[in-house]
Amino acid sequence: MSQRPITEDDLHAYVDQALEPERRAGVARYLDDHPDVARRVAAFATQREQLRGALASIADEPLPAELNLSRIIENPRRRPLRAWGVVAALLLLGIGGLGGWTMHSLLQEGSNGLSALAQEAAYSYGVYAPDRVRPVEIRASDSVELTQWVSNRLKQPVRVPDLSVSGYRLMGGRLVATSHGPAAMFMYDDDHGDRLVVLTRPMNRGEQNTPMVPQSTGDVAGFAWADGGMGYTLVGQLSGDTLKPIANEIRKQARAI
């Protein structure tokens, strides 16, 4: 008889009745000779029986109407795009690590105003800033094209801020989706590879001119403000002291449009 050593996997497969008959017989012989192991295996088999017994009745319950497959095929339930779904998608993309950007604060702060804008920027930062392959869609070398594209889509003249005085080079940008429509995202880096994200989009009525406020959460800090109908935000993993003068510079340049 071929005697491959009995493995832990064999013991589980024995419990789960997943072994070929020959191997199964081999394990059975082994268990006859090893009462301690046999006791463990018997205990696992008992677990299995108890779990199956405990849950069996669920599968015998009559199906509720909502789970009638013919009905689902005929009229699929149209679910509104729920905020939860969006947030869940973002979490799955790995934004969960953004410190204090919890679902809780997101709900509490509502979806309007500068905090929403800063959240959108933080999401974009979380998705694109760590991207080493394609953080931006249009590179800085095509900034004319970039400017035209985002201005057309935002239906506003948008100018790409020049942050070279602060030591940050434009890497490029892209259009990003927000719950308030399209927004223009620009990304910058410095000689250390630190990245900054600027996000801008039109604001709702009533929020069109709002003073600059700090938006600091977890390790992503930033500033947001609105000027002449457009909202702006700058975020990065830097201190507020470092970001404030850069935000001021962006505001100054945007006002000069």
Added chain:
Amino acid sequence: MKDMLVQVEPLIPALRRYARALMRDRAAADDLVQDCLERAVSRWHQRRDGSVRAWLFTILHNLAVTQFRQATARGRHMPIEDAGEQELVSAAAQEHRLIYQDVLGKLAKLPEEQRAVLLLVAVEDLSYADAAAVLNVPVGTVMSRLSRARERLQQEMDGVAPGNVVALRSVK
């Protein structure tokens, strides 16, 4: 779609059972199954060859994981001790009710990934390879999680849960 009806409909009771055992809440579980079936309907033509059963469990499992993450992110814990196992199990199982409530209560103490593997393999009869596909991990990981799940559940059943200062052995 006729094809789909024939292949999917018989699996709905098992999907419900898995969802309820994972979520431990009848309404939430059925909602999840409904979501799963809707996705299955809309993606039926995109599925690759292979087990329909594993495909459906994959959709369902991913939906459940998303829900768990949302719950965690919201800071709300899934009920562990007080979910009321009696709600989980109908009166049909009356004679073994206490044993069943006990084992489900102990199952609930296992980490989510161990619970999932134990349910898929020991209750839903998925092959190790199918369970690996559902959980998106190698088969070796399925085996090690299964082993840990069984050891841990046995410790719970023997009253030697990790962290217990005094190990209590149940008298059989």
